[in-house]
Amino acid sequence: MLVLLPPSEGKAASGRGAPLRTESLSLPGLTAAREEVLTELAGLCSGDEDKAREVLGLSEGLRGEVAKNRELRTAGARPAGEIYTGVLYDALGLASLDAAAKRRAARSLLVFSGLWGAVRVTDRIPSYRCSMGVRLPGLGALGAYWRAPMAQVLPEAAGSGLVLDLRSAAYAAAWKPKGEVAGRTATVRVLHAPTRKVVSHFNKATKGRMVRSLLTAGAVPKDPAELVEALRDLGYAVEAAAPARAGTAWALDVLVDEVH
Numbered sequence: 001m002l003v004l005l006p007p008s009e010g011k012a013a014s015g016r017g018a019p020l021r022t023e024s025l026s027l028p029g030l031t032a033a034r035e036e037v038l039t040e041l042a043g044l045c046s047g048d049e050d051k052a053r054e055v056l057g058l059s060e061g062l063r064g065e066v067a068k069n070r071e072l073r074t075a076g077a078r079p080a081g082e083i084y085t086g087v088l089y090d091a092l093g094l095a096s097l098d099a100a101a102k103r104r105a106a107r108s109l110l111v112f113s114g115l116w117g118a119v120r121v122t123d124r125i126p127s128y129r130c131s132m133g134v135r136l137p138g139l140g141a142l143g144a145y146w147r148a149p150m151a152q153v154l155p156e157a158a159g160s161g162l163v164l165d166l167r168s169a170a171y172a173a174a175w176k177p178k179g180e181v182a183g184r185t186a187t188v189r190v191l192h193a194p195t196r197k198v199v200s201h202f203n204k205a206t207k208g209r210m211v212r213s214l215l216t217a218g219a220v221p222k223d224p225a226e227l228v229e230a231l232r233d234l235g236y237a238v239e240a241a242a243p244a245r246a247g248t249a250w251a252l253d254v255l256v257d258e259v260h
Contacts (some may be wrong), residue, residue: 001220002157003164003211004118006109006171008086014068015078015182016125026120029153033083034148037115038072040136041128056134065129072126078218080111081121088166106229109211110157114142114172117150118157132170143173150175157233162186162221165249168209177249185249186224186240193237193255206256210236 022034045052045066053059061251068075081094094105106122114132119125135141155174163177163185177185188210190203199206213219213234221227228240237255 001108001162003109006168008084009111010082011127015076017076020077030117033149040138075126077124077126080119080123080247085206088208091205104215147175179247184223188252190254193257
């Protein structure tokens with residue numbers, strides 16, 4: 001099972017350990033593209049600070065994020081699972097998983113990123129600020145920039161099993177499973193059961209808890225149909241139907257009674 005996650009907007013501080021080594025990150029086929037984005041972003045943030053804030057979509061109060069990006073090559077690095085914070089990652093609670101579940105997380109979780117393309121939770125990275133919606137002056141829109149390198153690397157990373165796609169729209173733009181891979185991909189909406197309305201903030205918390213449940217239980221569904229059964233066994237209310245045509249992702253609705 002491969003689980004595709006969005007990053008968090010907020011991030012923990014960089015550590016005091018050894019700095020980033022892009023060649024040591026997972027998915028080495030993305031190394032050249034990562035180096036291009038890293039060089040462009042660091043250069044942008046080493047110049048006119050107001051321009052950098054405008055490009056990155058940062059308010060005056062987030063001026064310090066520009067300085068953070070200037071130090072990407074020298075700042076200490078930490079496992080990505082410690083860098084990403086926020087609602088989904090709080091609910092996922094990687095640090096509190098037992099040893100077996102942590103090993104499953106290391107194998108199965110892939111976090112998408114405007115800067116790195118995608119990383120495993122064990123990959124050591126510095127704290128940064130660069131969303132997939134950013135348009136860098138030299139590279140253009142990052143969602144479009146990442147499509148070609150991702151298309152080369154992600155099908156192999158997906159292997160032959162289930163792909164659980166929990167990304168937001170901006171990050172889903174960087175890679176869309178196609179053909180046979182799409183047929184074993186499941187996307188998830190979280191709906192408030194009484195109203196059948198999509199929940200927003202709590203969508204992230206529910207997805208985090210759902211991934212934690214799968215990791216803790218050691219569930220290894222091989223395809224979307226088995227995922228539906230696994231989630232129901234874990235107490236989730238799931239509605240799903242097989243897609244009408246081959247090569248199309250399954251769409252799962254997870255229903256929650258309480259929005260929390």
